[in-house]
Amino acid sequence: MEPKWLEWAKQLQSIAQVGLTYSKDVYDLERFELIRNISVEILSQQTSVDTKVIKELFANETGYATPKVDIRAVIFRGNKILLVRENTDGNWSLPGGWGDIGLTPSEVAVKEAKEESGFDVKAIKLIGVLDKKCHPHPPSPYHVYKMFIQCEIIGGQPKEGIETNAVEFFAENELPSLSIARNTESQIQLAFKHLHNPQEPVYFD
Template sequence: MQPKWLEWAKELQAIAQAGLTYSKDVYDLERFEQIRELSVEIMHEHTMVDKQMIKDLFTNETGYATPKVDIRAVIFRENKILMVKEKADGQWSLPGGWGDIGLTPSEVAVKEVKEESGFDVKATKIIAVFDKIRHPHPPSPYHVYKLFIQCEIIGGQATEGMETNAVAFFAENELPPLSVERNTESQIQLAFKHLHNPQEPVYFD
């Protein structure tokens, strides 16, 4: 679970972002800027990250604040799950990434699998919609929904990508060190439930 200070900072940022988007009164706009500055101060005090960097991270979003969407592809072969090794942290994750404007969730899953693993796949069903703050991920400045979409390999071959340097399949009891920013052990275990029981209901939250 995320710490309270991070929860407060993100909520203050969301309030400020909405206020700066919809308010017309010059004094209200000033107050919302102050609220944004408070959220930056909270983040800075607890992380010691440069204030300008935090502000740039927050202020690159405009309009009404909504969660970001991260899409992960769940692919099984011979009772093992496909994972890729992330160059960013040297750990393993399901292929995936941020949702793209103009693409459906399943199209993003197919694209990310091809780019990160080399396999051609088709999306078959959604197995979970996770709220990141409800799961044991590291703290994040964004509120994120994570969509896990099961896919089936239809072609291609294992190939490293721009962001990945290894591709492999792992058994349920032989998982590699996980990139917990991207996926957790409990989430991978839930994915295996759908392998063992195709009628397993979609998980949400």
């Protein structure tokens, strides 16, 4: 579970963002801006990151505050799962990234698989929709829903992407060091459960 200070900071940011979007009263707008600044200060104090950087990344959105969506493509070849090595931390993850405006979740999974692994795939099954805060990821400034979509290879060849530097298949008992900001060992195990039992129900939360 994420630390309480992070939960409070995200809640304050959400309240401020909605208030700044819908309030008309100049005094209310001033109060909501103050709340937003408090949320930024909490993050800055706890992480030692400059408040300007945090405001640009964490408190820069407008409109009604909603969770971000991270989509991961689950791709098997035989009894092995496809993982790509991330440039940012040198660890391994399922191909994927933020949802894109104008694309369906399955279209994002197909696009990310191609860009990060070189394979052409088609989406065949939703495995799960997970709330990132309920799983053993590092703390995140955003509230994130993670969608895992099983895909099938229909073409292409393994190829590094702009954000990745290796593409490999791994057995369930031979997993490499995982990029846990993107996917955890328990989530990879969930994917294998669906491989072994195609009737496994969709996991949520």
